[in-house]
Amino acid sequence: xxxxxxxxxxxxxxxxxxxxxxxxxxxxLAIVWISPLLFAAWAALQPSGTALGLDFSxxxxxxxxxxxxxxxxxxxYFTNTVVLVTLILAGQLVLCTLAGFAFARFEFKxxxxxxxxxxxxxxxxPEVLIVENYAIVSKLGLFDTALGIGLPYMASAFGIFLLxxxxxxxxxxxxxxxxxxxxxxxxxxxxxxxxxxxPVYLAYALVSIATHWNNFLWPxxxxxSPETRPLTVGLSLFGAPETGVDxxxxxxxxxxxxxxxxxxFLIFQRQFxxxxxxxxxx
Amino acid sequence: MNEMARLQKRRLALYGWMxxxxxxxxxxxxxxxxxxxxxxxxxxxxxTSRRPSVFSGFENYGDLFxxxxxxxxxxxxxxxxxxxxxxxxxxxxxMALWANAHIPARSFVRSAYFxxxxxxxxxxxxxxxxxxxxxxxxxxxxxxxFGASPTNWLGQPETALASVIIVTIWKEAGxxxxxxxAALQTxxxxxxxxxxxxxxxxxxxTRRVLLPLLMPTTIFVxxxxxxxxxxxxxHLFILxxxxxxxxxxxxxxxxxxxxxxxxxxxxxAAMTILVLLALGLVAVAxxxxxxxxxxxx
Numbered sequence: 001x002x003x004x005x006x007x008x009x010x011x012x013x014x015x016x017x018x019x020x021x022x023x024x025x026x027x028x029l030a031i032v033w034i035s036p037l038l039f040a041a042w043a044a045l046q047p048s049g050t051a052l053g054l055d056f057s058x059x060x061x062x063x064x065x066x067x068x069x070x071x072x073x074x075x076x077y078f079t080n081t082v083v084l085v086t087l088i089l090a091g092q093l094v095l096c097t098l099a100g101f102a103f104a105r106f107e108f109k110x111x112x113x114x115x116x117x118x119x120x121x122x123x124x125x126p127e128v129l130i131v132e133n134y135a136i137v138s139k140l141g142l143f144d145t146a147l148g149i150g151l152p153y154m155a156s157a158f159g160i161f162l163l164x165x166x167x168x169x170x171x172x173x174x175x176x177x178x179x180x181x182x183x184x185x186x187x188x189x190x191x192x193x194x195x196x197x198x199p200v201y202l203a204y205a206l207v208s209i210a211t212h213w214n215n216f217l218w219p220x221x222x223x224x225s226p227e228t229r230p231l232t233v234g235l236s237l238f239g240a241p242e243t244g245v246d247x248x249x250x251x252x253x254x255x256x257x258x259x260x261x262x263x264x265f266l267i268f269q270r271q272f273x274x275x276x277x278x279x280x281x282x
Numbered sequence: 283m284n285e286m287a288r289l290q291k292r293r294l295a296l297y298g299w300m301x302x303x304x305x306x307x308x309x310x311x312x313x314x315x316x317x318x319x320x321x322x323x324x325x326x327x328x329x330t331s332r333r334p335s336v337f338s339g340f341e342n343y344g345d346l347f348x349x350x351x352x353x354x355x356x357x358x359x360x361x362x363x364x365x366x367x368x369x370x371x372x373x374x375x376x377m378a379l380w381a382n383a384h385i386p387a388r389s390f391v392r393s394a395y396f397x398x399x400x401x402x403x404x405x406x407x408x409x410x411x412x413x414x415x416x417x418x419x420x421x422x423x424x425x426x427x428f429g430a431s432p433t434n435w436l437g438q439p440e441t442a443l444a445s446v447i448i449v450t451i452w453k454e455a456g457x458x459x460x461x462x463x464a465a466l467q468t469x470x471x472x473x474x475x476x477x478x479x480x481x482x483x484x485x486x487x488t489r490r491v492l493l494p495l496l497m498p499t500t501i502f503v504x505x506x507x508x509x510x511x512x513x514x515x516x517h518l519f520i521l522x523x524x525x526x527x528x529x530x531x532x533x534x535x536x537x538x539x540x541x542x543x544x545x546x547x548x549x550x551a552a553m554t555i556l557v558l559l560a561l562g563l564v565a566v567a568x569x570x571x572x573x574x575x576x577x578x579x
Binding site for chain 1: 291294295296297298299301302304305306307308309311312313314315316317319320323376377380381383385386387389390391392393394395396397398399400401402403404405406408409410411412413415420452456460463484509512513515516519520534537538541542547550551554557558561562564565569
């Protein structure tokens with residue numbers, strides 16, 4: 001806005017070429033970027049078998065959605081995903097809060113070494129350790145359970161790191177005041193630190209939900225029944241090309257899978273982007 | 283008094299350990315122990331019902347290096363990393379500059395760039411199937427309009443990997459944009475004004491002022507993109523299954539295939555260790571960079 005005054009004496013000129021190219025470029029890229037989604041939405045509304053013709057004269061129909069809903073236990077998959085995401089998030093919040101608090105406010109022998117080990121876990125991806133983790137989960141008797149899918153993700157190094165940073169930035173005077181009033185350590189954590197880190201919690205929760213809603217490889221490996229399978233695995237089984245399902249049906253299934261998260265995103269767009277920002281900056 | 287202080291200190295240390303213990307236990311169970319166990323198991327031969335597995339030293343690693351598939355898959359992954367990392371970083375930067383500029387419909391532009399980020403990779407692959415289908419897909423419809431013959435984008439070795447790469451870039455560029463966007467918002471607008479008064483053109487400003495200021499973000503994004511080039515393989519399950527003839531097979535997909543389709547976990551373990559070594563190198567490099575940065579924080 002500040003530049004308005006500087007350029008006020010040149011407003012009679014045509015808008016400069018740079019600016020026009022910027023706007024054009026930004027729009028074209030935006031349309032290209034969103035087009036796979038738009039095409040899929042459009043294809044899903046076409047009678048099956050005709051979608052690829054890009055023929056705009058066909059009437060729109062919801063039959064693909066009806067068919068997909070009847071062909072696969074989506075309701076169950078959906079519930080499984082919700083249960084899974086909730087379970088993981090709950091576990092992460094508890095474990096990472098406690099550990100983050102320990103690393104931020106307590107002095108103990110070997111703390112810094114252990115913390116570096118924790119950071120190292122950011123690079124030992126659970127995805128890469130599928131072979132052994134599969135063996136461990138099976139040995140624990142957790143194969144094909146929500147807990148089996150979720151447990152490896154609960155002690156999240158990322159979460160511990162974020163919360164440690166957040167707790168460290170809380171002024172120590174707040175803690176001392178609470179302690180004078182007779183709060184225990186747990187009381188201090190719950191009444192001072194957790195409320196102070198609220199935005200970080202929100203950010204972390206959104207990132208965690210989006211990650212695990214979308215996770216695929218690990219759930220594929222440790223599930224083998226419709227009773228535990230999350231949406232992504234269900235969708236992959238359904239969409240496999242060799243089953244001969246045609247593209248408008250696959251599109252309908254895809255749209256159904258992503259709709260809840262997509263809607264949540266469109267409603268909470270600001271918070272979402274803010275959340276990703278906050279989670280990534282540190 | 284001194285005695286009491288020491289006691290208090292010890293109590294706090296104990297408390298700290300207790301708080302960290304649950305997370306550390308789970309982390310050991312699902313990250314540290316499996317990493318070590320993977321290494322141990324990579325040293326044993328594959329057992330069958332007739333022959334139990336025996337210690338075989340580094341034989342599994344030797345087998346991998348002797349297997350032409352290993353070299354194909356490793357090359358594929360290097361190409362995958364070599365293209366997706368720089369291209370998505372450049373896209374992310376350009377997107378951030380546009381999404382940060384005063385342009386009409388900015389919030390639409392911003393969400394359009396960001397939306398692929400929140401989709402599951404499996405769903406993204408399904409969306410792109412619609413583009414790649416030979417003859418009937420969107421791409422062939424467009425090229426067909428200009429008289430080109432239909433192409434089996436996913437089914438021929440020359441284009442399969444490229445098709446997979448495009449989906450990855452589409453998926454992650456918007457995510458990286460966010461970090462650039464955040465960094466751009468911390469750069470004071472006076473800087474641009476000052477550069478303009480000094481007579482610096484837009485390109486000079488970007489190259490001499492903006493890019494150096496964005497360097498920490500670029501490092502962060504680079505590391506993430508590097509990890510993604512190992513991790514993001516879900517779309518292979520839908521698009522190509524690593525084919526045709528391994529032309530689009532990536533390391534993690536190959537590990538999955540060895541372990542869960544061919545039940546050859548010793549070789550999968552050996553491959554996993556190689557990946558962990560590579561990731562370890564990235565980790566060390568990253569820590570060094572971060573350490574340098576935190577000194578003046």
